[in-house]
Amino acid sequence: MSQTRVDTHGGAGELALTGPTLRVRIPRSGDAAGLFREASDARVTRWFSWGPYESEDQAAAYLERLPGERESGVQLDLVVEHLEAGPIGITGFSEISRRDRRATIGSWLGHAWWGTGANREAKALMCHLGFELLNLDRIGSYTNVEHVRSQRALERLGFRREGVLRAFHRHGEQSLDVAVFGMLRDDWQAGALRELPVTVSGAPPALFVSPG
16 A cells, blocks of 8 residues: 555644545535535536535535534534646445444545546545444445446445345435445555555544544
């Protein structure tokens, strides 16, 4: 495994993990314009319970609620930032159980970044965060049963399909089935995602770190 850590004793507000072309980091209010640009595309938000964004104010409102979610330990969302192009999406952990050492990952990227390897790099950075810094034993993921592209992407990254949850996700007036995927610590340690070089700065909020 190739990996570099720097300044891991920095403040949690400065948390950032940087790979060859991307960085995942704590969001800032200035990210609203970039997130609005990417998530105003209906193709990006097709499978979500929100969007597409119709104004930058919606992206700003989303960013405004994130500090409270971090402070309460509910959700840890990070901006996916291309080192040259700026913010291109969001990735984060929810359904966090410190006792069980598990969390669920969710992500979206702007359409221009689909098929470029950005998803793979962002997931590798998040797996490093989850397994190395948060001390997780499991990272799960959901995707709509009809979203074949997402399922194939997860499988290529080393996530295993584990079953289907019926009527699990509310989307408009419908309750939709979702496929469940999971990656365990042993899967990650034996897989290719662990080989990505990662530079870490800052530290994750303590409420998200599982005891170990």
